Amino acid sequence: MQRRHFFAGAALGAVAATSVSRVALAALPEAVQQSSADTAAPWTPPGVTGAGRPYQPVVTLNGWTLPWRMNQGVKEFHLVAEPVVREMAPGFLVNMWGYNGQSPGPTIEVVVGDRVRIFVTNRLPEHTTIHWHGQRLPNGMDGVGGLNQPQIPPGKTFVYEFEAKRPGTFMYHPHADEMVQMAMGMMGFWVTHPKGRHPLIQEVQRDYCFLLNAFDVQPGSMTPQVNTMLEQNIWAWNSRVFPGISPLVARLNDRVRVRVGNLTMTNHPIHIHGIEFEVTGTDGGPVPKSARWPEVTTDVAVGQMRQIEFIADEPGDWAMHCHKSHHTMGAMGHGVPTMIGADHRGLVGRLQKVNPDYMVMGERGMADMGEMEMELPANTFPMMTGTGPYGPIEMGGMFTTLKVRADLAAGDYRDPGWYAMPPGTQSREVASAPTPPKAPSPDTKAAPAGTARKPQGHHGHH
Ligand SMILES: [Cu+2]
Numbered sequence: 001m002q003r004r005h006f007f008a009g010a011a012l013g014a015v016a017a018t019s020v021s022r023v024a025l026a027a028l029p030e031a032v033q034q035s036s037a038d039t040a041a042p043w044t045p046p047g048v049t050g051a052g053r054p055y056q057p058v059v060t061l062n063g064w065t066l067p068w069r070m071n072q073g074v075k076e077f078h079l080v081a082e083p084v085v086r087e088m089a090p091g092f093l094v095n096m097w098g099y100n101g102q103s104p105g106p107t108i109e110v111v112v113g114d115r116v117r118i119f120v121t122n123r124l125p126e127h128t129t130i131h132w133h134g135q136r137l138p139n140g141m142d143g144v145g146g147l148n149q150p151q152i153p154p155g156k157t158f159v160y161e162f163e164a165k166r167p168g169t170f171m172y173h174p175h176a177d178e179m180v181q182m183a184m185g186m187m188g189f190w191v192t193h194p195k196g197r198h199p200l201i202q203e204v205q206r207d208y209c210f211l212l213n214a215f216d217v218q219p220g221s222m223t224p225q226v227n228t229m230l231e232q233n234i235w236a237w238n239s240r241v242f243p244g245i246s247p248l249v250a251r252l253n254d255r256v257r258v259r260v261g262n263l264t265m266t267n268h269p270i271h272i273h274g275i276e277f278e279v280t281g282t283d284g285g286p287v288p289k290s291a292r293w294p295e296v297t298t299d300v301a302v303g304q305m306r307q308i309e310f311i312a313d314e315p316g317d318w319a320m321h322c323h324k325s326h327h328t329m330g331a332m333g334h335g336v337p338t339m340i341g342a343d344h345r346g347l348v349g350r351l352q353k354v355n356p357d358y359m360v361m362g363e364r365g366m367a368d369m370g371e372m373e374m375e376l377p378a379n380t381f382p383m384m385t386g387t388g389p390y391g392p393i394e395m396g397g398m399f400t401t402l403k404v405r406a407d408l409a410a411g412d413y414r415d416p417g418w419y420a421m422p423p424g425t426q427s428r429e430v431a432s433a434p435t436p437p438k439a440p441s442p443d444t445k446a447a448p449a450g451t452a453r454k455p456q457g458h459h460g461h462h
Contacts, residue, residue: 028119028157029069031078033101037087037239039246040064041413043109055193056203058109058259059413061210061248061400062240063189066106074115074161079105079130079188081152081174082123086185088236089244092381094215095223096185096239097124103185103239104211105172110164112195117161120152124181127151130160131175132190133261134283134305137162145176152176167194167201168285169259169305171211183226185239187211187263200286204309205254205410210238212300212322212398214264219331220377230265234381235327235397242328242399243386247415248320250312251408261305268327271297272310272402274318281307297323312404317388317419322398330381330396389418 034040042057043065057065068075084098099105110116122128129152131143141162145151152158170190174181189209194201213236216228224234237245250256257280260270276294280287283305300306321328386393393399405416 028121029071029076029078031080031100031121032067032106033080034064034106035101037062037102037244039413042411043067046070054195055111056205056207058107058189058191058207058209060107060189060238061208061246062238062244063102063104063210064106065109066100071117074117075110076117076119077108078119078121080121080123081128081130081186083125084185086239087244088215088234088239089241089381089385091379092241092244093222093379094185094217094234094239097181098185098239099188103187104213105186105188107189107191107209108172109191109193111193112164112167114164114192115161116164117159119157119159121157122152122154124154127153127176128174128181128186129158129176130172132160132162133171133173133303134168135162135170135190136165143175145174164192166285167192167198168281169209169261169283169307171261171263171305173263180226182213182263183215183224183228185213185215185224187213189259189261191259198286200280200288202255202280202309204257206248206250206256206312206413207259208248208257209259209261212237212260212262212264212268213239214266215239217331217381219380222379232264233331235264235322235329237398237400241330241381241397242321242395243393245400247317247401247403249403249405249408249413249416251410251412252312252315252404252406254312255309256312257307257309259305259307260300262300262302265302266324267299267301268398269297269299269323270306270308270320271323272308272318272320274314274316274402274404275310275312277308277310279306280309281305312402315404315406315419316421318402318404320400320402321395328395328397328399330385 039059039062042059046069066077066079068077070076079099081097081099082101084096084101084103086094086096086098086103088094096103108116108118118130120130127145129143129145129149132141140148141160142148143160149158170192171187172190173187189211191209214232215234215236216225216232217223217234218225234241248256248258262268273296276296277298278292278294279298280292298306298308382396385396386399403416403419405419408416
């Protein structure tokens with residue numbers, strides 16, 4: 001079970017200070033660091049007490065919201081691009097590049113009309129930039145290295161400044177050595193809340209966000225292969241893989257929004273069990289109500305953002321995952337031959353004389369992998385992992401659960417544990433297969449009760 005990291009304490013206190021000296025105003029805002037890969041509780045802006053926050057904050061799955069400081073009417077943020085070690089699942093560590101201690105970087109959360117100033121310090125071994133994906137902004141703030149600005153050299157700090165013009169779901173990522181820097185995990189989420197009520201943006205009780213990302217981390221290694229185009233083996237949400245992804249928790253009948261952005265090299269059909277949702281927003285903003293339809297899977301193509309919404313009106317632990325079945329798997333060899341139906345028991349002994357490491361796998365399917373205690377190279381993410389109350393879940397990648405409970409407090413995001421099913425509502429084994437009901441046919445009525453009809457050929461029906 002994961003523990004939540006409630007983001008509070010010394011680091012936050014420093015940026016939350018309301019009185020800032022002239023010297024401090026001139027200095028860069030503190031670059032707040034995050035050491036935990038757990039889901040942080042929503043950040044409370046300085047000066048906000050009780051329910052005074054003017055919006056329902058987002059909760060970033062296995063991520064956090066970057067604190068800002070107010071400087072003469074401008075919200076100031078400080079991102080530091082730097083090498084990080086990300087814990088992708090408990091015990092599975094990967095060398096990445098990210099921001100402020102983690103990959104992805106922190107979520108930036110603002111309100112329409114905010115003047116935003118973002119300082120970007122480069123602590124990478126090569127130059128970088130940040131592109132603010134989807135934003136309306138002056139051309140010189142768009143962050144394409146070489147086209148809109150000089151690259152940010154290692155050791156230097158650049159500043160971006162623009163107004164958050166439209167509400168919605170955005171991303172940020174480098175537009176410099178992009179293939180390498182994104183393959184190393186450099187990306188982050190951005191949410192702009194509407195100012196006051198918006199005719200197409202409903203109020204929600206829970207608002208979650210995460211990025212789809214993918215890595216090629218060879219078994220036993222710690223650094224992604226950055227030149228891999230499509231055969232990534234680690235399919236992640238916010239640089240985490242099941243069972244390392246926090247559940248989405250909702251109170252019964254909450255309206256829930258989930259924002260998803262895709263920065264991998266392929267599309268991901270995101271599927272949620274138990275409810276129907278609508279896509280209420282895309283990259284371009286809120287979807288007109290007449291253009292929404294119910295569905296249970298929505299494809300998020302490369303470079304896209306999707307905002308889905310639903311009423312969490314069915315209690316339970318509902319699976320939520322990418323529907324490409326290879327994307328809910330950990331590191332695996334795609335070149336392994338299919339052995340279903342091949343009885344090679346007699347061969348094993350002979351083959352092991354030649355190759356002592358020879359192992360039989362997959363002759364009855366691959367489900368054995370879920371409980372296999374095979375010795376893996378150090379720091380290798382298993383192909384299938386994660387255990388539920390009824391055994392191995394046989395997943396490992398873009399998978400988590402939507403946990404809907406009646407007895408949650410508003411704003412409680414803690415994992416409530418496994419769902420206790422009401423008696424008689426779970427699939428179960430039966431003693432033996434029941435007698436199939438007789439197919440209605442004209443002579444069924446004619447047959448005396450208790451008389452078994454002899455099977456007849458097809459010509460026997462008339
Ligand atoms: Cu996928």
